[in-house]
Structures are given as structure tokens and as C-alpha cells.
Amino acid sequence: MYTSAASLVRSADKIASPPKVFNKVNEIVNDPDSTTEDIARVIAEDAGITLRLLRVVNSAFFGYNQKVDSLDQAVMALGTSQVRDLVLATTVADSFDGLPPDLINMELFWQHSLACGVAARSLARVRKEMNLEPFFLGGMLHDVGRLVMFSKMPEQSRAIVVRCQQSNEMMHQVEREVFGFDHAEVGGCLLSNWGLPPQLEEAVASHHRPQLAVRNPMLASVVHIADVIVNAVQMGRSGTPVVPRLFPHAWSRYGMAASVLPQVINEMEMQYRSFIRALEAKATEK
């Protein structure tokens, strides 16, 4: 039994570091002397990621009107930090390969994460945030702690899923009751170990308690709201069979009228589909 989210994450050596290619890309992005070609070269070493990245860049998700057909162009068009974030978003699930399928359906988990990412991005766009990527990434990664729990504590995690399905309890509350910490905290610890920005760690760690966020309360609030929306419209599965409680404070901070919801949900569904189509396109298609 683990006494805290941090001790659990420390014990998870296999996932102690983020996907390798992300690490390399991150190093280059943080190096002021690096060039776009450096980044393109590192990504080019991984054919799978290269393909995914080019498809996503060319999808309606970004809506460029010219075709981007080389990595150099993609890095130029997106900017280096957005490329890094996309590399992380599309590779994070790879770190958790091998979780038993009867415990967690990775496809549904990934769909839930992606839906939450695009929902957070749409919410941010509606309130005219300048930089949408942290919102997308925060939504994408918000439940990553659950994967750590599933890989280190499979039996107890399974028991919690079963219990919530029967009782309609909120999963993070049951986790706190049983373990003394929840998947949100575990996710925060993991991202902190991975060296990701503190505001991202905070948004993930507080996605069920956004009132605790101090570094970037807007990011935390938006990720929280996105999770509520995605559980309500049931895109993918987070494992929790109910809509988590919406904190009115989070919505007040968000500062828009409830009437923006239809627009946000429509936009989220369109972006979600274009992203999925981009990733699923067969290699033979251009």
C-alpha cells in the first residue's frame, strides 16, 4: 500500500520518465541555440510519430489551408512548443502499453482524454484566450494518474471501478477514502517528475478541486469544466459512471454565460472527429 501519491509515482520506475522522443524534443525546445531543423530531425527518427504529427497538422483541427508535407514545415507552422505538446499528447499512452485490457480499455481512455483536450481548447477559445495549447494538453493529460494507479495497484483499482459502477459514487472520492489520495494528485506528481510546467501539473492535480489552484486558476478551472462536459456527453469513458460535481466557482472564473455550451460542444465534437480521423487514416492515404 502506498502512503501518498508521490510515493506511488516514485515506485513506478517504468513510467518515471516521459516518452523518450518527448524528452529529446523538450531538450531541444529549451535550448536557445536550437533550430527548427534540430527538432524536425529528432522527430524524424520516429516514423510513427512523424506520421501522426503530419496527419494532425493537416487535419481540420488546425485548419491550415495549405498542405503541410514536411516536418520542417510542420514545426514552422505550429511553433516549437506546440510541436512538443503534440508529441506528448500523441505519445503519452505509449508509456502505459501493456495494461491488462480487462482492467482498462485504453481506446476509451484515450478517447476520453482527447475529448477533454478538445473541450478545454474550445472553452478557452470561446473566451478568447491567446494560447490554447496548455488547455489542450491539460485536458489530454488530466486523468493520466489513473494509468499509474492501474499499473501499480491493479487489483485495488479494479475494485474501485466495480464499486463506482454499482454505487454511482464519484471515483476520486472513493480513491481518497481507500488510498488517502486520488488519481488527480497522482497525475500531478507524475507530470512534476516528468519536468512539465508547474501550471500544467497544478491543473491536472486539481481537476476535481479547481478551487485549490493558485498558479493558473483559469487553466485548472477550464480543465475541470471540460472534464464535467465530457463525462456528461459521454465521449469515451473515464471509468466514472456519473458526471463529476461542477464547482460553481470554476464556472464563475471562466466567466461566460451558460449559453456558450451548445457552441462549445459542437466545436468539440467536430475537432474531436477531425483529430481521430487524422490519427486513424491509413498509412497508404496521403
Place this chain on the structure above:
Amino acid sequence: MGSLAIEFVEPGMVLSRDVRGNNGLVILGAGAEITERHIQIFKSWGVAEVDVKGADQDAVNTQFLLKLDGEKRKAIEREMDRLFQHNDATDPVIEELRRICLARESLRAAGQP
């Protein structure tokens, strides 16, 4: 404004956009009130969906809820109660979210993809 599958179009609805056949010619123009005869013509032309005036897509969807029989409707309402049980039903944001979800579920139950 919402686009509606042809099976759900009813006489009296008003087109918000021209309906065109696959040859590109206008079958019926925007603003026209749809009649039973028009619906048959749309179907014979293979028109899959038309844009009708109405508040928005989920207002259109909500109409399906009203068409569902009592049992199905109750089942959807019960499912919504279950789904939203941890939330404050009087919060306007939750009210709106629940309305959208209800509309989506009704649409699904009415057999639209």
C-alpha cells in the same frame, strides 16, 4: 438553425437553406414551408438531410424527446437523473448541460446516428 435527417422532417417546417438535387439544381428554396409532397420529392431525389429553421441543433433534437413514447422518455429522464446526481440541478450551467445531453440521448433513442 439545424440540419435534420429526412425521416424527421415534417410538414410545416421552414427551410433555412436551399435543397438541391445531386445535379445541383434547387428543388425547393430557402424560406419555403415544407409540405408532405415536398418530403416525398426529397426522398425520391435521395436527399438525406435538409436545413430547417429553428433555434439550433439541440432545439431540433429536443423535439425528438417529445415524440418518444412515455416509457422511453422516462427511461432517458431517469438516466439523466442518475448521470447528474452529484450536481446541483438548479445551477444554470448544469441545467443547460443536462438539456443538451437529454436532447442528444433522445436523438440517439429516436434512431438517428
